[in-house]
Amino acid sequence: MSTIKTTANHAEMASGVNESALNELFIDELKDIYWAEKHLTTALPKMAKAATSEQLRSAIQNHLAETENHVSRLERAFESIGEKVVAKKCEAMAGLIKEGDEIVADTKTGSITRDAGIISAGQKIEHYEIASYGTLKTLAGVLGYDEAAELLEATLQEEKNADIKLTEVAENSINQSASKEKK
Numbered sequence: 001m002s003t004i005k006t007t008a009n010h011a012e013m014a015s016g017v018n019e020s021a022l023n024e025l026f027i028d029e030l031k032d033i034y035w036a037e038k039h040l041t042t043a044l045p046k047m048a049k050a051a052t053s054e055q056l057r058s059a060i061q062n063h064l065a066e067t068e069n070h071v072s073r074l075e076r077a078f079e080s081i082g083e084k085v086v087a088k089k090c091e092a093m094a095g096l097i098k099e100g101d102e103i104v105a106d107t108k109t110g111s112i113t114r115d116a117g118i119i120s121a122g123q124k125i126e127h128y129e130i131a132s133y134g135t136l137k138t139l140a141g142v143l144g145y146d147e148a149a150e151l152l153e154a155t156l157q158e159e160k161n162a163d164i165k166l167t168e169v170a171e172n173s174i175n176q177s178a179s180k181e182k183k
């Protein structure tokens with residue numbers, strides 16, 4: 001029974017058509033993260049500008065350059081599976097970005113507490129992306145989209161590194177300095 005199914009799946013892949021519901025879910029999630037990444041390319045410069053410390057600003061700017069590459073990797077992933085490049089509003093990322101804006105609005109310009117808040121918002125964003133790319137990479141593998149799986153894995157690693165970098169910035173300097181800051 002399973003042999004028959006496998007053969008059918010291979011036949012579908014060979015003809016370039018995959019009509020499974022899982023394939024539809026995968027493409028839908030790809031559109032969602034594409035929207036999220038595109039919006040991050042406009043949100044990250046604002047976060048970098050709002051940051052107080054040079055260390056945090058440069059960490060965000062480095063990740064902005066990576067994020068631009070994440071957008072183009074996703075475009076290549078769409079193309080590799082013969083799908084049109086389409087963005088679909090990601091309500092979760094829209095909310096996370098809004099939360100970051102609110103933290104900036106609620107903290108003083110030039111304060112280190114603001115940096116602690118930006119790191120908090122930035123790590124929530126990274127964790128959303130890590131979860132998304134982890135799922136997408138796995139689904140790409142299951143669906144036989146090897147090229148897309150490789151592209152998604154490359155971005156997943158960069159998201160994990162960005163998260164680690166933010167933890168380092170927080171623990172090396174920001175948190176200690178912020179804890180001494182008055183309201």
Ligand SMILES: [Fe+2]
Binds near residue numbers: 066070129
């Ligand atoms: Fe990203």
